[in-house]
Amino acid sequence: MQGKSLKELAEHVGGEVRGDGGMMIKAVSTLQEAGAGEITFLTNKKYEPLLKTTKASAVIVAKPVETDAALLITEDPYYAFMQIVVLLHGHRKHKKVGVSERSSVAKTAKLGANCNVYDFAVISDGAQIGKNCCFYPGAFVGPDVKMGDDCIVYPNAVIYDGCEIGDRVIIHANAAVGEDGYGFATYKGEHHKIPQIGRVVLEDDVEIGACCTIERATLGDTIICKGTKVGDMVAIGHGAKIGPHCLLVPQVGISGSTTLGHHCVLGGQVGIVGHIKIGNMVTIGAQSGVAHDTPDGTALFGSPALEANKAKRVYASMQHLPEMRKSIRELEKRLGELEKADDD
């Protein structure tokens, strides 16, 4: 790895250098761990004190700061950081193996050019796969799955029959896409399985974290729209529609038939009930529970969720509950005495 000069990096991200633009940068690292020849970044104020002690050769920042390191100043340091990591380190490389003899590719499956199907990966009957896709060991692609180009299916991820996957979709290890929706008709105390004849559709540029479970729809489709990034261990119910460019962080659960608009951001362990409509650009704080339709642009927090600013006040007050209760009892006593005195 030869690296790039700081000046080259600055040009790459459209930023400006303060310091020696000619210095060579070979790697990206954290403020704490970076050393000579490495660049780091500051986007979280919390880490500002580390600027004084960092051994990094350069720091990506939004505005001039005091530090011994050279500066790469740019409007959006986090985006610049991403561009520089891609430039210097790149994304994971996948070994070129073609279709391994020890994989299982059905005769009726179609694979585009330059796919890698590793040992013990399975492509079932009728599957139609685009080009440049990678299927790691144990990856399972069910019958009649359709998949676009440049997808990566990591080890032991499972795509059930008939699902449709766009281009540049990434599915991490041990995720399940298209398992049966949780649908049972209860009759005389017994639960009867409803065949889940719908599908899951993952649009372009969706990423699905490890151990996610995306239920297929009972009827029609469960959809995750383009550009939405789903963290690890997220559960999506049957028939849910997640709009484009949402961020669902780990352990979120979204119940069946619920719809989310675009650019929603859901914190960890958020739960949303079924059959409701969450608007566009809604942000929901970690562990919140949402049970009602939510208009565009709302910020929510709490379980049950309230408008976020209100929730902050409510939870701040909550700490005072025991003393409030005591105050009420005292007020009652004092008032009783006053009333008695007044009666006399």
Add this chain to the structure above:
Amino acid sequence: MQGKSLKELAEHVGGEVRGDGGMMIKAVSTLQEAGAGEITFLTNKKYEPLLKTTKASAVIVAKPVETDAALLITEDPYYAFMQIVVLLHGHRKHKKVGVSERSSVAKTAKLGANCNVYDFAVISDGAQIGKNCCFYPGAFVGPDVKMGDDCIVYPNAVIYDGCEIGDRVIIHANAAVGEDGYGFATYKGEHHKIPQIGRVVLEDDVEIGACCTIERATLGDTIICKGTKVGDMVAIGHGAKIGPHCLLVPQVGISGSTTLGHHCVLGGQVGIVGHIKIGNMVTIGAQSGVAHDTPDGTALFGSPALEANKAKRVYASMQHLPEMRKSIRELEKRLGELEKADDD
């Protein structure tokens, strides 16, 4: 798919036709997406307005409604819907492959008639499997597992050694059944693993969702009784006993040695502590946390959980906390002035 006449469908479910009983129905679809030749259903009031716009040929309903579609009237539309999906579409078909040469079936394992063991599925030593079972690629059946008839083990689902599985059990992709219970004895600051010598027993007609984790018992059995349906990503602790015909929806967690009665219904992300007893027909709202024994028929909500009606009032009041606090301060001030006036 030729379909059935509406009249035939009505007879199949014991319902009554309003409209043209002779029309052919080929498929089941949603109110929104159904077209000519398709039947849909109404069970959730929320979707009633769609009756006016649906393009479905027929709708399954509990009582006459205004719509252009023909009606199939029946007491329990959801159950009828289930029956009709089964009739018209059926459950998932599994390719008949017998025992693939690329699977791994131990010589000492016994397989009943008509089992399918797909490529890269593993049946370990001493396993005893009934007839008509399917083991998808990557499914792992550990040593000495006993399994009944007509089970389906989806890709990469894992059953550890010695577990016992009934008839018609379905285990979805990437679930783990019988992994070690979380049991450690802490001594001088170190945690020592307690061999988990118990098992997991899944009785007849149990369904286990994708990415579930069902711990084996330390001693004795972790049991999920007949007919209980477990959603995706549910964690069951060692030694827990889940009664028959329960519904545990996704992301529920039940700690070790806790018992549930029959016909309990647990909402998403519910957590239950260990060593407690939940009665029969207990319903617990989403995200609730239960820490105490609960009598039969109770409805609970909240974290920590309260009786559901009480919880509703509590959470409704909670929104008013900031103003309540303000009111108390004002009351104190006003009362103080009054007391002062009285003293004068």
Add this chain to the structure above:
Amino acid sequence: MQGKSLKELAEHVGGEVRGDGGMMIKAVSTLQEAGAGEITFLTNKKYEPLLKTTKASAVIVAKPVETDAALLITEDPYYAFMQIVVLLHGHRKHKKVGVSERSSVAKTAKLGANCNVYDFAVISDGAQIGKNCCFYPGAFVGPDVKMGDDCIVYPNAVIYDGCEIGDRVIIHANAAVGEDGYGFATYKGEHHKIPQIGRVVLEDDVEIGACCTIERATLGDTIICKGTKVGDMVAIGHGAKIGPHCLLVPQVGISGSTTLGHHCVLGGQVGIVGHIKIGNMVTIGAQSGVAHDTPDGTALFGSPALEANKAKRVYASMQHLPEMRKSIRELEKRLGELEKADDD
């Protein structure tokens, strides 16, 4: 299994016998299920009434109790119980198969002595594995992974490229270690993947439950320190550092860049936000949500989490919220009348 005499067991754990020390004990069982020739234990007061009905031949206890069974008295019955289960039953035995011809071990991978690599397990290029390790079917060890001795990787567990695993580490079925951290730079409404060039380090004696997801760091390492036991379905974010000898029970979620000290105990479904510091010996009750730095030795409970004793009082008061609200309204009314009377 011949078993051991009660006297031998007592000597093994440094305890004392009350009763017939010569009786042979063949197995360990629960108070409820134990029979003749079996030993059980009492550590949870809740189960004390079972002492009267147990059919066990002996019971491990901390002090003399009334029961028909013989007693093995020892200071720490749970630790003694663990020692006796290990002595009488042992840990799981793994079939010796060597390197199966049906596994996939890269030529450039190095395996220590006495490893078992079962059918369909994968060891990728450049991996360096110590001795006595077991790789169950479907286990995936990515390129350049380093692993110590005596590790067990259960079926379909996945270790991504470059991770480092210590000695005696156990990884349960369908867990993912080292998948990409949830890191995206959002620019003009689109989320751009940041290559996650860091690793996961699991130190000695760490155990990872089934279906866990341990994200690799963006830069540097996600670390789980020695002796920490992670329950099923725990999600750890990129760059988190979990100190030694912690207990993280199932369904816990820890966000990126957060650090935990040593001997922390986290209850089920606990969530911790990113970029905070939890001290040593912190205990956090089930379902709690922690958003702030927490000093050593703190006990927390609730979402948002409060100091545990305070939280108990707060949640106890919370039940009275509706009546408190009513009381305030009554107080206002009574006070208003009094004020009016005073004015007159």
